Amino acid sequence: MELRIRNGHVIDPASGVNEVKDVLVRDGKVVDEVSRDAEEIDASGKLVVPGGVCPHSHIAGPKSNVGRLLRPEDGRKGTTSAGPGGGGGNFPESGFSLPNTYAIGYRYARMGYTTVVEPSMAPIEARHTHEEFNDIPIIDKAALPEVGNNWLLMRYLASGDTERAAAYAAWLIRATRGYGLKIVNPCGVEQWSQSGGNVMDLDQSVEPFGCTPRKIIEGCLELNEALGLPHSIHLHANNLGVPGNVETLLESMELASGHENDDRAVLHATHVQFNSYGGDSWGTMSSEGLSTAEFVNRNPNVTIDPAVVTFKDTTTMTGDAPFEYNLQKMTKGKYVGSDVGLEGGGGVVPFEYKPDNPVATIQWATGMEAALGVEDPWRVFLTTDHPNAAPFTDYPLIMSWLASAEERERIVSRVHPVVNRATAMGTIDREYTLEELVVITRSAPARAYDFEGKGHLGTGADADVAIYDIDPDDTDPSRQHQELRQKLQVANYTVKAGEIVQRDGEIKSEPLGSTHWVDATGAIDGHVWEDAMSDIGDHFQNYAIQLENYSVQEQYLPTGEVREVGV
Amino acid sequence: MKTLRLSLRDAPTVEAELALTPRSVVGLSTEEVSDLKVMHGNRETGLVDFFEISGETADQAGDQRIEITGDLAGFKSVGRGMEGGEIVVSGDAGLYAGAEMRGGSLVVDGDVSNWCGAEKAGGKIVVKGGAGAYLGGAYRGSRSGMTSGSIRVDGSVGDECGAWMRGGSIRVRGDAGRMLGIHMDGGSIHVEGDAGRYAGGAMTGGRVIVDGAVDPMATFRRGRDEDVEDEVYQRFLGDSAEGGDGEIMTPRRG
Numbered sequence: 001m002e003l004r005i006r007n008g009h010v011i012d013p014a015s016g017v018n019e020v021k022d023v024l025v026r027d028g029k030v031v032d033e034v035s036r037d038a039e040e041i042d043a044s045g046k047l048v049v050p051g052g053v054c055p056h057s058h059i060a061g062p063k064s065n066v067g068r069l070l071r072p073e074d075g076r077k078g079t080t081s082a083g084p085g086g087g088g089g090n091f092p093e094s095g096f097s098l099p100n101t102y103a104i105g106y107r108y109a110r111m112g113y114t115t116v117v118e119p120s121m122a123p124i125e126a127r128h129t130h131e132e133f134n135d136i137p138i139i140d141k142a143a144l145p146e147v148g149n150n151w152l153l154m155r156y157l158a159s160g161d162t163e164r165a166a167a168y169a170a171w172l173i174r175a176t177r178g179y180g181l182k183i184v185n186p187c188g189v190e191q192w193s194q195s196g197g198n199v200m201d202l203d204q205s206v207e208p209f210g211c212t213p214r215k216i217i218e219g220c221l222e223l224n225e226a227l228g229l230p231h232s233i234h235l236h237a238n239n240l241g242v243p244g245n246v247e248t249l250l251e252s253m254e255l256a257s258g259h260e261n262d263d264r265a266v267l268h269a270t271h272v273q274f275n276s277y278g279g280d281s282w283g284t285m286s287s288e289g290l291s292t293a294e295f296v297n298r299n300p301n302v303t304i305d306p307a308v309v310t311f312k313d314t315t316t317m318t319g320d321a322p323f324e325y326n327l328q329k330m331t332k333g334k335y336v337g338s339d340v341g342l343e344g345g346g347g348v349v350p351f352e353y354k355p356d357n358p359v360a361t362i363q364w365a366t367g368m369e370a371a372l373g374v375e376d377p378w379r380v381f382l383t384t385d386h387p388n389a390a391p392f393t394d395y396p397l398i399m400s401w402l403a404s405a406e407e408r409e410r411i412v413s414r415v416h417p418v419v420n421r422a423t424a425m426g427t428i429d430r431e432y433t434l435e436e437l438v439v440i441t442r443s444a445p446a447r448a449y450d451f452e453g454k455g456h457l458g459t460g461a462d463a464d465v466a467i468y469d470i471d472p473d474d475t476d477p478s479r480q481h482q483e484l485r486q487k488l489q490v491a492n493y494t495v496k497a498g499e500i501v502q503r504d505g506e507i508k509s510e511p512l513g514s515t516h517w518v519d520a521t522g523a524i525d526g527h528v529w530e531d532a533m534s535d536i537g538d539h540f541q542n543y544a545i546q547l548e549n550y551s552v553q554e555q556y557l558p559t560g561e562v563r564e565v566g567v
Numbered sequence: 568m569k570t571l572r573l574s575l576r577d578a579p580t581v582e583a584e585l586a587l588t589p590r591s592v593v594g595l596s597t598e599e600v601s602d603l604k605v606m607h608g609n610r611e612t613g614l615v616d617f618f619e620i621s622g623e624t625a626d627q628a629g630d631q632r633i634e635i636t637g638d639l640a641g642f643k644s645v646g647r648g649m650e651g652g653e654i655v656v657s658g659d660a661g662l663y664a665g666a667e668m669r670g671g672s673l674v675v676d677g678d679v680s681n682w683c684g685a686e687k688a689g690g691k692i693v694v695k696g697g698a699g700a701y702l703g704g705a706y707r708g709s710r711s712g713m714t715s716g717s718i719r720v721d722g723s724v725g726d727e728c729g730a731w732m733r734g735g736s737i738r739v740r741g742d743a744g745r746m747l748g749i750h751m752d753g754g755s756i757h758v759e760g761d762a763g764r765y766a767g768g769a770m771t772g773g774r775v776i777v778d779g780a781v782d783p784m785a786t787f788r789r790g791r792d793e794d795v796e797d798e799v800y801q802r803f804l805g806d807s808a809e810g811g812d813g814e815i816m817t818p819r820r821g
Contacts, residue, residue: 073708334708 001498002026002034005465008043009472011435012050014443014456018435018472023048025463028497032459041493041500045471049438050455051114051464051496052395055445056234056270056305057386059104060118060132060143062125063317066336067098067348067387071315074098074350088506089137097314097387105137105510107393109502112466112491114513115140115446115454119182119234119270120319122146122340124545126176130515130556137510138494138501140464142449142517144234145176146319148183148216149190149344151209152539157219158211163525166223167532170520170566173229175551177517177560179449180231181224184319184344185238186216192322193339199238202251213238217252221259221266227520228565230450232261232303234268237275240323246288249275256301264448265300271307271385273367279422282359286422287366293373296380303448304374307385308367308401309360310394311415313352315387321345342542353389361416363389365423371402372430377439381448395441396488402432403477403484431478434470451516463498466491514561523566568632568653569625571600573618575637575658581608582661583617585642589631589652589671592624600624628652628671640680646673649690662699665692668716678722682706687735689716697722697741705731705750713737713754726763729756732773748775751813770806770813777817792819 003025011018024034058064068075077096080087087093093103108116121129121143133141147153147169156165169181187206188199199206202214220233237252239245249269256267269275269292278286289306296302318324321337324347328335337347353360367389374380382398384390390398401408405428412425419425432440446455453462470487477484494502501509521529540547554560571592584606592600601615614620618635625631631652639645640659647663651671656664659677666685678696684703698720704727705712712731723741727749734754742760751770761779768784776795787805793816794800803815 071708073706073710075708076706 002038003463003495003498003500004034004038004040005043005048005467005495006040008046008048008467010048010457011438011472012443012457013435013439014050014447015458017457023457023465025465025495025498028463028499029453030457030459030461030463041467043467045474046492047434047468047470047472048457049112049466049468050442050446050457050461051466051494052108052112053442053445053449053451053454054108054113054116054383054392055381055448056119056383057116057392058118058120058317058388059116059136059386060101060141061121061129063120063346063348064098064132065128067315067317068095068100070334070336070348071098071350074315075100078103084506088508089510097312097391099391101132101135102137105139105513106502106507109138109494109496109507110490110505111393111395111488112468112494113139114464114466114494114496115451117141117179117449118143120144120146120184121176121178121182122319122346123150123172123176123178123343124340124543124550126178127552127556130177130552133515134512134556134558136513138496138513140454140513141515142179143176144180144182144231145172145178146182146184146344147172147220148186148236149188149193151190151342151542152535154187154190154206154209154211154216157215158209160219162219162222162226163528164532164535165219166226167524167528168536169220169223170227170524171532171536173517174519174521177515177552177557179516179518180229180234181220182234182236183216183220184236185240185322186213187211188213188238189319189321189345192325193345196325198322201248202238213252214255217255221255225259225261225266227523229518229520230563230565231448232264232266232268234270236270236318236320240274240318240320241327243277243279243281243285246276246278246291249292250295253295253299253302256299260301264450265303265379267301268303268305268448270305271383271388272304272370273307273309273363273389274385276366276370277362285359285362287362287369287424289366289369290373290424292370296374297376300379303379303381303444304370305381305383305385306367306371307383307389308371308398309353309364310384310390310397311353311355311360311364312390312394313350314390315348316351317346317348318388319344319346321347323347324349327351341544355415358416358418358422361419362422364411364415365419365425368401368408369424369428371440372428377432377436378444378447380440381445382440393489396485399432399437399441399488400477400481400485403434403437404479404481405429405431406478407481434472434475434477437477463495465493465495467493467495512559514559515557516561516563517557518563518565520565522564568630569623570632570634571620571624572622573614573620573633573635575617575635575639576619577617578638579607579617579641581641583607583612583642585639585645586647587614587633588628588646588649589625589633589654590628590650592633593628593631594626595624597621625652638677640678645675649673659696665690668692681725684713684718686711687713687716687718691716692718694718694720694722698724698728700725700727700744701730702728703732703735703737704729710750712751723760729754729775732756742779743777747777748773748813751775767803767813767815768806769809769811771809771811772813774814774816776800777815781815781817783815783817787815790814
């Protein structure tokens with residue numbers, strides 16, 4: 001099948017393109033030539049960009065499902081019927097912060113997004129995660145197994161055995177059909193599972209492992225590069241959600257110095273909004289989003305995503321079990337917490353960010369400051385840590401804020417007055433250009449994950465394309481922020497692997513999309529591999545499940561695409 | 568006031584969704600009313616597939632009366648979300664009768680099923696028979712049941728009557744099931760008969776009056792007696808398990 005997207009204004013920062021031209025597609029790839037019979041889309045006066053790449057969004061796995069069970073009231077929001085007259089898809093949609101699986105695919109596609117990474121997969125629950133992936137249409141997916149509180153990894157890294165740790169990590173990524181390494185509140189979740197506490201700094205040891213957050217982060221930085229994984233380590237830092245926690249985040253990011261990779265950063269600090277607070281109590285809390293951004297500006301081997309709050313009734317869900325435990329003590333509402341034996345934990349708590357609340361106001365400012373403060377758009381990726389700070393469907397809203405200082409001023413005047421005392425929002429006049437918005441929503445996250453075919457429209461790229469009714473030559477995002485938001489919310493066309501999947505909000509086709517995973521076991525020397533396998537065998541005596549039932553079998557990835565590294 | 572008359576001819580074989588309110592028929596011809604969509608299980612059918620239709624339609628919802636004769640137990644959502652006008656049913660009604668109602672009046676001669684008046688925010692419901700569970704209550708997961716308006720039930724009601732109620736009034740001539748007014752925070756419920764276990768459980772505000780037997784939980788403290796219409800009522804305040812400030816009142820006997 002061939003497609004000619006004619007005469008659109010193409011912004012493809014990875015290829016250095018910002019001009020009116022055609023984009024040609026054959027057999028799911030961008031090509032140099034198509035025949036005269038090619039189907040044609042007239043994109044005159046429209047914006048043509050690579051399909052969006054969402055680097056961090058909780059879309060699948062037990063947490064999502066528990067959230068849906070916990071919040072039937074959320075499920076009743078956003079319901080549509082299937083087919084024409086409804087959402088256009090084969091299945092009905094439901095949910096706002098916790099969309100059903102179909103709605104996740106449809107809604108990303110409507111926004112012009114075509115690839116999404118689930119950043120938090122408990123390894124033992126990987127099979128469930130992949131089964132849900134298989135229920136999410138259209139978008140490509142990948143998942144990061146969590147390792148920050150993994151017993152075997154903690155043992156290895158406490159003793160400095162990075163070699164066997166790397167072998168185990170490679171085995172684990174393959175076993176879970178994962179894509180890279182996620183570290184959630186290293187050691188803190190294990191400490192909570194044992195005693196109900198948490199770890200407070202990078203050198204607090206969790207027993208009997210004798211392991212510390214510092215050892216986990218440093219060890220993973222080293223083994224991640226030794227394995228040659230396509231993505232950097234993905235860090236949810238300690239002390240999340242606590243006033244004064246920016247110190248912990250900066251100290252954690254500092255650990256990246258001394259580690260290098262020519263093609264990408266070595267450490268991605270995720271949802272930094274939740275980790276960039278000053279002060280020492282809720283009363284003295286302030287935004288340190290700019291401090292985090294300035295650190296990134298000085299350290300090219302670090303990337304961040306902000307997790308911007310949009311003042312909605314949403315749902316928090318994280319592998320950071322102690323955080324959720326403490327949050328529900330404040331909300332006094334519904335809560336599910338879990339200990340994932342030998343590997344971590346998690347929790348789900350509904351949460352509404354209210355604009356007249358001082359803490360929520362500071363949180364809003366913190367995320368915005370982080371996003372606005374990073375000078376190089378290639379090192380900041382648009383997120384809401386869906387659904388923690390907001391549902392992913394608010395990306396266009398946030399893009400309009402980033403592009404318009406005037407609109408931000410209006411919001412500053414409407415939120416809690418603490419915004420003037422405890423944040424820098426009044427002092428920032430930076431406005432993202434359209435091209436920069438394209439970078440933070442597709443080009444940069446695609447590069448961070450080294451998704452080779454994504455985030456650009458050069459020859460050979462995956463034909464994942466979004467076409468918006470925005471004429472870059474005739475649009476002032478700063479002034480027309482509202483129009484910009486509406487047009488980014490629903491793309492004119494979304495093309496996935498060369499196929500028109502969405503048009504003006506109506507789902508036209510729903511292919512499953514691929515699941516990308518990594519096999520790095522080829523990077524391990526034979527004797528190290530054997531030693532590690534022997535340890536894993538012994539370790540599985542602690543599990544409630546047998547080793548041979550642990551690995552996710554190939555049939556759970558009907559559209560799996562493996563990336564082999566280290567061979 | 569203009570009256571539209573529907574007479575049940577063929578009862579549904581599985582539950583059907585009767586999305587019919589005064590507003591939905593204003594300004595329509597009888598033919599157009601006949602074509603109004605009714606989901607019958609998984610089939611899209613028309614009103615005319617079940618009812619004989621006659622009478623007239625008004626120009627605005629407030630002037631529209633709809634009289635329906637027949638047993639509507641197989642129809643869900645009778646008067647759901649109505650904003651004004653009147654619906655009178657001479658028979659039973661199924662799930663969600665008058666739920667999410669915002670104004671007008673709904674009168675049902677027979678019984679109603681569960682979720683009658685759930686999360687309603689105005690208007691008046693009169694049920695001359697009995698009602699199922701969650702009368703004036705909140706849907707699953709929601710933290711707000713009915714917020715205003717009134718409901719009167721001449722018979723008895725099921726469990727969780729007035730759950731998460733925030734305002735308005737409910738009067739029950741018969742008995743109430745378990746968990747009457749659970750999580751209630753405002754408004755009043757008056758049950759003339761008996762109430763089942765856990766009445767007022769987790770209530771934080773509002774008033775529950777039970778003329779018959781009621782057994783307030785140990786988490787309610789005894790308040791000062793109060794005279795209501797020449798009768799002395801005992802007051803119980805709670806639910807202290809939720810730091811609550813609600814009241815359960817019941818006549819002082821002997």
